Structures are given as structure tokens and as C-alpha cells.
Amino acid sequence: xxxxxxxxxxxxxxxxxxxxxLLSLGAVALTVALAxxxxxxxxxxxxxxxxxxxxxxxxxxxxxxxVREAEEVANMERLIFLEKExxxxxxxxxxxxxxxxxxxxxxxxxxxxxxVWWRQLTLGRGGRHGIRVGHAVLAPGGLIGRITAVTTNxxxxxxxxxxxSRIGVLVTRTNxxxxxxxxxxxxxxxxxxxxxxxxxxxDVVVTSSASTLVPGGIPxxxxxxxxxxxxxxxxxxxxxxxxxxxxxWAEVLLQDLPAPAP
Amino acid sequence: xxxxxxxxxxxxxxVGGATGLVALLLSFLSPGWLRLAGASPNWLVLWLLxxxxxxxxxxxxxxxxxxxxALETMTxxxxxxxxxxxxxxxxxxxxxxxxxxxxxHPATMAVQATLGSLLxxxxxxxxxxxxxxxxxxxxxxxxxxLSSDVAAAGWFGREIAAAGLHGTIxxxxxTGFLAPLVGALLLRLWCRLDQTRxx
Numbered sequence: 001x002x003x004x005x006x007x008x009x010x011x012x013x014x015x016x017x018x019x020x021x022l023l024s025l026g027a028v029a030l031t032v033a034l035a036x037x038x039x040x041x042x043x044x045x046x047x048x049x050x051x052x053x054x055x056x057x058x059x060x061x062x063x064x065x066x067v068r069e070a071e072e073v074a075n076m077e078r079l080i081f082l083e084k085e086x087x088x089x090x091x092x093x094x095x096x097x098x099x100x101x102x103x104x105x106x107x108x109x110x111x112x113x114x115x116v117w118w119r120q121l122t123l124g125r126g127g128r129h130g131i132r133v134g135h136a137v138l139a140p141g142g143l144i145g146r147i148t149a150v151t152t153n154x155x156x157x158x159x160x161x162x163x164x165s166r167i168g169v170l171v172t173r174t175n176x177x178x179x180x181x182x183x184x185x186x187x188x189x190x191x192x193x194x195x196x197x198x199x200x201x202x203d204v205v206v207t208s209s210a211s212t213l214v215p216g217g218i219p220x221x222x223x224x225x226x227x228x229x230x231x232x233x234x235x236x237x238x239x240x241x242x243x244x245x246x247x248x249w250a251e252v253l254l255q256d257l258p259a260p261a262p
Numbered sequence: 263x264x265x266x267x268x269x270x271x272x273x274x275x276x277v278g279g280a281t282g283l284v285a286l287l288l289s290f291l292s293p294g295w296l297r298l299a300g301a302s303p304n305w306l307v308l309w310l311l312x313x314x315x316x317x318x319x320x321x322x323x324x325x326x327x328x329x330x331x332a333l334e335t336m337t338x339x340x341x342x343x344x345x346x347x348x349x350x351x352x353x354x355x356x357x358x359x360x361x362x363x364x365x366x367h368p369a370t371m372a373v374q375a376t377l378g379s380l381l382x383x384x385x386x387x388x389x390x391x392x393x394x395x396x397x398x399x400x401x402x403x404x405x406x407x408l409s410s411d412v413a414a415a416g417w418f419g420r421e422i423a424a425a426g427l428h429g430t431i432x433x434x435x436x437t438g439f440l441a442p443l444v445g446a447l448l449l450r451l452w453c454r455l456d457q458t459r460x461x
Contacts, residue, residue, distance in 0.1 A: 114289035116301050116429025117386045118337045122290060148338050158338050163390065184426055186300070245300065248292075 104138065104251035105129055107155065116184055119162035121145070123250060126153040130254050134213070138251045141242030142219035143167070143207060147252065155252070159244060160220065161188050168211035169220055171197065172204045180205070180220060180238060186245070187224065190236040197234055199226050205238050215255060274455045278313060278321075281448060282329050285309035289333065296440065301432035303440050304379040306333065306343065310350055311375050311441060312448035315366075316456065319355030326351035341389040346382030354378075365449060368442030375441030376434045383430040390426075 107129075111122030125131055127150045135147045137157045145165065149156040158165050165182040169190060176199060178192040190205060203223040209216030221238040228234045285305040288295065294302040306329050314322030330344030354374070 109292050111290035112292040112294055114302065114333060114337065115304070115343070115383065115386070115433060116426055117341060117383070117390065120338050121292075122336075156338060162338065164338060184429070 103255055104253050105131065107131075107250055107252055109248050109250060110154070117163070119159040119165075119182060119184060120148075121157040121159065121250065123155045123157060123252070124153070125252065126151050126155050128152050131155045131252050132254075132256065135255070136207075136214040136218065136253045138218065138253060139242040139244070139247045139249075142221065142240070143214060144240065144242045144244050144247070144250060146214065157250065160240060161186060161244065167214055167220070168208040169205050170208040170216075171199050171223065172206055174198045174203065177208055177210065178205075178236075187237050187239055188221075190223070190238050191230075192234050192236070195233060196228075197226075197236075199223055199234075199236055201225050215253065274452070277451065277455060278317075278325065281451075282309055282313075282325060286329055286332055286336075290336065296436060298436040299428065299432040301429045301436065303436040304375075304382060304433050306330070306347060307350065307375055307378045307382060307437055308440055308444045309448065310347060311354060311371065311378060312445045312452060314351045314354035315358055316449060316452040317355070318358040319352055322351030322355035322358075323348055341386045343382050343386055345389075346385035349385070350378045350381060365446055365453075368446070371441045371445045372438040375445065376438030379434040379437040380430060383426070383433060387426050387430070 105125060107123035107125035109121050110124040113120050121137075121144075123131075123137075131147055131150050133147055133150055136143060137145050137147060143160060145157040145159040145162070146167075147155050148158040160167060160180060160182055161184070162182040163184045165180075165188070167180045168177065169180045170177050171190075174197060176192060176194055176197045178190045178197070180188050180190050182188045192199070201223050205220045205223060207214045207216050207218045207220060219241050221240040224237045224239045226234060226236040285308065288305040289302065291302075296303055309329070310322065310326055313325050317325075326347035327344060330342060330347040334342040334344055
């Protein structure tokens with residue numbers, strides 16, 4: 001009897017130990033299962049509290065400016081790379097090359113129109129600095145006009161808004177050509193050469209590569225509204241992208257365009 | 263009593279010329295002074311009003327022609343304010359009373375200057391509209407672009423008139439507002455010089 005009893009006791013002890021092990025394992029699993037969301041919750045609260053506490057030490061506008069400056073530098077490098085690539089491709093397919101960077105001459109604006117009938121600027125640089133009649137004049141934003149008279153130290157610019165100004169332009173989205181004519185107001189009018197130009201407000205207008213007066217591809221403005229019922233062809237009012245009334249310095253492109261073929 | 267020095271006429275002409283030059287330079291000033299709705303006051307009209315009023319038709323016409331011609335040479339295109347200014351000099355010069363200059367009512371000066379500014383701008387507008395195409399080769403910069411085909415279509419004149427009206431009225435208003443101040447100052451100056459000259 002004694003050995004059987006001993007065996008029974010041993011087996012019951014083993015069973016108890018197994019139960020205990022199972023229970024321990026379950027407890028551990030339960031703890032782990034509960035701990036994960038708990039950890040997340042507590043961790044979230046702690047991080048939020050930390051963020052609140054160190055708020056005065058957060059990166060300020062200066063650091064943000066550094067980031068923006070870095071972005072601008074990166075954009076500029078990308079632009080230079082794209083320009084080079086664009087020039088190379090244009091050379092490959094035989095299109096006239098765009099304006100090389102740095103070919104402009106900065107000139108101060110020393111005089112403006114005396115009345116609404118003349119939309120002109122007088123620049124403080126002239127023939128002595130290499131400016132010639134016909135050179136295109138740019139400002140931050142795009143084309144503002146062309147040189148129409150030059151003295152030794154001054155140059156007169158006829159603005160794109162002057163009633164005597166006419167420039168061949170292109171709507172970049174639709175690839176439709178037109179003639180940009182000044183009206184004496186702040187916004188010139190674009191007369192399309194096609195009957196259905198499919199242009200909508202917001203389209204960007206650049207100088208046409210086919211123009212013999214100004215280099216192609218220079219931004220001029222944005223279409224503000226389109227009048228499709230105008231005869232003989234539709235018209236659009238264009239807002240110049242350069243703030244013409246506010247500029248104090250302009251850039252003259254010292255680049256003579258090739259004379260048009262007879 | 264202290265004897266009054268006999269001022270030669272040259273002093274009057276020199277001061278008149280200097281103020282006229284200032285008026286001309288103010289017309290081109292950047293950034294423009296006292297602009298209303300993008301339009302500067304008509305400084306030449308402001309100068310001419312007291313000059314012609316005090317000095318008569320001949321001196322007024324000479325002043326108007328010199329300043330009008332100077333402005334024309336400094337601007338682009340073929341339109342000139344000279345005709346309008348000369349007309350004003352004749353109209354205002356006829357009202358001059360030799361040796362009997364008196365300051366007119368400010369409202370009179372304001373109205374005269376406003377009408378004068380309107381007249382000058384109207385003559386320029388008429389030139390732009392009617393003289394049509396003094397610039398045949400509009401491919402050349404500076405020759406302008408009032409090309410005959412566009413003028414024939416008629417839209418150009420309408421647009422010019424509509425666009426110019428706004429600026430013309432703004433310039434006339436701001437000229438009228440300034441006239442009592444600038445006109446009175448200059449008229450007082452001419453009076454003093456004239457009285458001194460005539461003893």
C-alpha cells in the first residue's frame with residue numbers, strides 16, 4: 001500500500017506544480033497584455049507633460065528661418081541645375097537659349113510717369129553702363145517693360161502697361177499666343193490670336209519665344225478675367241506679376257536680340 | 263525810409279524758371295508725391311496758374327511752351343501737353359491786371375486748377391485718340407503702337423478713354439486741392455517780386 005500511496009502523492013504534487021506554472025504563465029501573459037496599453041497611455045501622458053514643461057525651450061522662429069533658408073538654398077540649387085539642363089536640351093533641339101543668369105544690370109528707378117498717359121520709368125543707368133534701346137527690363141516678378149530711350153547716365157523704360165506697349169506673349173497652360181497691349185491702367189490687356197483660346201483666370205502669361213522684341217520665357221503676369229465676346233478676337237485682362245508701382249530697382253537685360261529676318 | 267532796391271526783370275525770370283524746373287522735376291519724382299488713385303497732381307498746371315495770372319499772356323505762353331516742350335521731350339510717345347498748357351496760359355493770362363495783383367479766393371483757384379488739369383489731360387487724350395499713328399513702324403521701341411489696324415477696330419480709343427478718365431479725374435481733383443496752397447504761395451512770391459521791381 002505504501003508505494004502506491006507514495007506514487008499518488010507524487011502525482012498530485014506534480015499536478016499542483018503544473019497548475020501553479022500554468023497560473024503563473026497566465027498571470028504573466030495577462031500582465032503583459034494589460035501593460036502594453038497601460039504603458040502606451042502612461043507614456044503618452046508623460047510625453048505630453050514633458051512637451052508642456054519644455055515648451056519654452058522648443059525651436060523658435062530663428063530655427064524655422066534656418067530651415068527655410070536651407071530650403072531656399074536647395075531650391076536655388078535645383079533651379080540652377082534645371083536651368084542648365086533646360087539650356088542643354090534647348091541647344092540639342094536647336095531652340096534659342098534663355099537668358100543666362102547674371103546677364104542683367106541692376107538700375108535704380110529715379111523717375112516715374114508724370115501723368116496717367118505715360119507709363120514709364122526713368123532708370124539711373126544709361127548708355128555708359130551698356131544699356132541700349134530695346135533691352136528688356138525686369139523686376140522681381142517678371143518683365144516690366146523695354147528701354148525706349150537712352151542718355152549717358154539715364155534710360156527710359158516704356159512699361160508693359162503703357163498704351164504704346166505691345167509684346168508677344170504666350171499662355172503657358174494652353175500654349176496660345178497673343179499680343180499684350182497696355183491701356184494706361186495698371187493692367188494690360190491680352191488679345192489672343194485665336195478665336196477660342198481656352199484660357200481661364202489664373203493662367204500664367206510669359207513672353208513668347210517667337211517675339212522679336214523681348215527674350216522668350218520671361219514671366220509677365222497672370223490672367224485675371226477673360227472676355228470671349230470681344231471682336232475681333234477674345235481678350236483677357238492680365239495682372240502684371242511685378243509690383244510696377246512699388247519697385248525702386250529694376251534689372252536691365254543687356255542682351256541684344258537678333259534682328260528679325262526680312 | 264529804406265530805399266527799395268531796383269530788382270531787374272532777370273530776377274523774376276530766374277525765380278520763375280527755377281520754380282518751373284521744380285514743378286517739372288516734381289512731375290517725374292519717384293515715388294510720386296501726393297498721389298490720388300495712382301495719379302499725381304498736375305504740377306505744371308499748378309505752376310502755370312499763378313504765373314499766367316500774374317505775368318499776363320506773353321510770359322504765360324512762354325512759360326507754358328518751355329515747360330510743355332520739356333515735359334514732351336522727357337516722355338515717350340507723340341502726345342504732348344504743350345497745346346493744353348498754351349491754351350491755359352492764354353486763358354489765364356487774359357485775366358491778368360498789370361501791377362494790380364490780388365490773391366483770389368481759394369475756391370476760385372481750386373476750380374480754375376481743376377478745370378485746367380482736365381483741359382490739359384483732355385488735349386492729350388484727344389491727341390492719343392485722333393492723331394492716331396504718328397509711329398508707323400511699331401516694331402521699333404519708342405515709336406509707339408497706336409497702329410492703324412487697332413485704331414480702325416475702335417477698341418483702342420474706347421479703352422484709352424475709359425482708362426484715362428479715371429486718372430484724369432483723380433489728377434484734376436488732387437490738383438484742385440493743392441491749388442489754393444501752391445497757387446497762393448507762388449502768387450505771393452510773384453507779387454513781392456513785381457512790387458519790388460516796380461518800386
